Amino acid sequence: xxxxxxxxxxxxxxxxxxxxxxxxxxxxxxxxxxxxxxxxxxxxxxxxxxxxxxxxxxxxxxxxxxxxxxxxxxxxxxxxxxxxxxxxxxxxxxxxxxxxxxxxxxxxxxxxxxxxxxxxxxxxxxxxxxxxxxxxxxxxxxxxxxxxxxxxxxxxxxxxxxxxxxxxxxxxxxxxxxxxx
Amino acid sequence: xxxxxxxxxxxxxxxxxxxxxxxxxxxxxxxxxxxxxxxxxxxxxxxxxxxxxxxxxxxxxxxxxxxxxxxxxxxxxxxxxxxxxxxxxxxxxxxxxxxxxxxxxxxxxxxxxxxxxxxxxxxxxxxxxxxxxxxxxxxxxxxxxxxxxxxxxxxxxxxxxxxxxxxxxxxxxxxxxxxxx
DNA sequence: AATATATGAATGAACG
DNA sequence: CGTTCATTCATATATT
Numbered sequence: 362x363x364x365x366x367x368x369x370x371x372x373x374x375x376x377x378x379x380x381x382x383x384x385x386x387x388x389x390x391x392x393x394x395x396x397x398x399x400x401x402x403x404x405x406x407x408x409x410x411x412x413x414x415x416x417x418x419x420x421x422x423x424x425x426x427x428x429x430x431x432x433x434x435x436x437x438x439x440x441x442x443x444x445x446x447x448x449x450x451x452x453x454x455x456x457x458x459x460x461x462x463x464x465x466x467x468x469x470x471x472x473x474x475x476x477x478x479x480x481x482x483x484x485x486x487x488x489x490x491x492x493x494x495x496x497x498x499x500x501x502x503x504x505x506x507x508x509x510x511x512x513x514x515x516x517x518x519x520x521x522x523x524x525x526x527x528x529x530x531x532x533x534x535x536x537x538x539x540x541x542x
Numbered sequence: 543x544x545x546x547x548x549x550x551x552x553x554x555x556x557x558x559x560x561x562x563x564x565x566x567x568x569x570x571x572x573x574x575x576x577x578x579x580x581x582x583x584x585x586x587x588x589x590x591x592x593x594x595x596x597x598x599x600x601x602x603x604x605x606x607x608x609x610x611x612x613x614x615x616x617x618x619x620x621x622x623x624x625x626x627x628x629x630x631x632x633x634x635x636x637x638x639x640x641x642x643x644x645x646x647x648x649x650x651x652x653x654x655x656x657x658x659x660x661x662x663x664x665x666x667x668x669x670x671x672x673x674x675x676x677x678x679x680x681x682x683x684x685x686x687x688x689x690x691x692x693x694x695x696x697x698x699x700x701x702x703x704x705x706x707x708x709x710x711x712x713x714x715x716x717x718x719x720x721x722x723x
Numbered sequence: 724a725a726t727a728t729a730t731g732a733a734t735g736a737a738c739g
Numbered sequence: 740c741g742t743t744c745a746t747t748c749a750t751a752t753a754t755t
Contacts, residue, residue: 394574394575394578400582404581404582445750445751446730446731446732446749446750446751447731447732448730448731448751448752449731467742467743469742489732490731490732493730493731493732493733494730494731496732496743496744497730497731497732499743499744500744500745500746501729501730503744503745504745626735626746627734627735627736627745627746627747628735628736629734629735629747630735648740670736671735671736674735674736674737675734675735677736677740677741678734678735678736680740681740681741681742682733682734684740684741685741
């Protein structure tokens with residue numbers, strides 16, 4: 362039985378007015394469940410390893426949590442991946458790279474359509490894939506040059522990283538000003 | 543209507559023929575998520591108590607699990623990344639989505655103030671955040687129809703066994719949107 | 724197997 | 740408002 366231990370996590374993502382969920386909502390739920398599943402199992406494993414006790418001695422609050430095991434242990438590894446990300450084939454990559462070198466940095470809509478059409482002959486691809494690829498390619502190229510040898514030592518400490526030059530839109534008409542603290 | 547019906551591998555409880563969930567199913571999901579949430583937090587607490595280490599030293603598999611602590615918002619111990627960029631909480635997102643669906647496409651300044659006031663009760667937020675969110679939401683909703691974000695798996699894997707129960711998207715490439723720049 | 728890296732995708736913010 | 744940029748998230752792949 363799920364006894365609400367505290368008021369820490371209140372997944373209200375399910376509060377709907379109707380009994381209809383969209384694909385996106387279902388996918389969100391799957392992700393969340395999968396995340397919990399993974400972490401729960403990992404944590405349980407760690408706990409067992411640390412306590413060095415009989416593997417059957419689980420803390421009391423895990424008793425009766427059949428819902429957990431029904432969900433998670435049913436499929437080890439939990440292949441719930443709702444969406445696989447696109448992976449360009451070698452041919453596609455070559456074509457894309459060549460286009461990029463030729464100066465096609467940010468193709469417009471029409472250009473993307475053409476490229477997608479072209480690349481679709483060498484594997485499954487969508488316009489969004491092409492769009493994302495060029496965006497990432499450009500961003501990566503830019504970061505590489507400005508960040509040649511810098512090592513990513515940035516830790517999660519409270520180091521006040523200067524938050525970039527934040528530019529406000531000097532709109533004084535219908536644009537709210539930022540009031541963040 | 544919901545176009546891309548994805549019949550991918552997923553927990554049994556989510557295998558649906560349509561994108562419609564019954565009250566019971568939603569309730570089941572809520573219970574399961576709550577269970578995960580509770581157990582995860584308990585396990586994390588226990589682990590911290592046992593390891594007697596810095597509360598910030600969490601195992602690697604918890605790194606980057608933003609999905610978790612977004613869901614279990616406010617969970618202490620998880621890396622409190624002082625991110626520069628505003629990230630709406632689940633509740634905030636939910637409210638925003640609802641407002642958007644209700645037709646609040648472009649709220650004026652006054653409306654933004656109200657919304658910000660409302661949302662600020664569920665986390666840090668500024669009027670600019672709200673403004674940007676609606677702008678982005680609208681822009682991307684529009685592009686959504688022109689870019690069918692339906693990518694399949696790449697068939698570059700020649701050593702494929704047999705066609706699994708992959709999801710099949712009705713790639714009808716419906717709307718040849720013509721938006722030249 | 725666990726960790727590190729590469730990279731596709733998502734999204735808040737900014738620009739013209 | 741449409742488009743682009745910058746950063747982050749998530750996962751496939753590589754490395755140890």
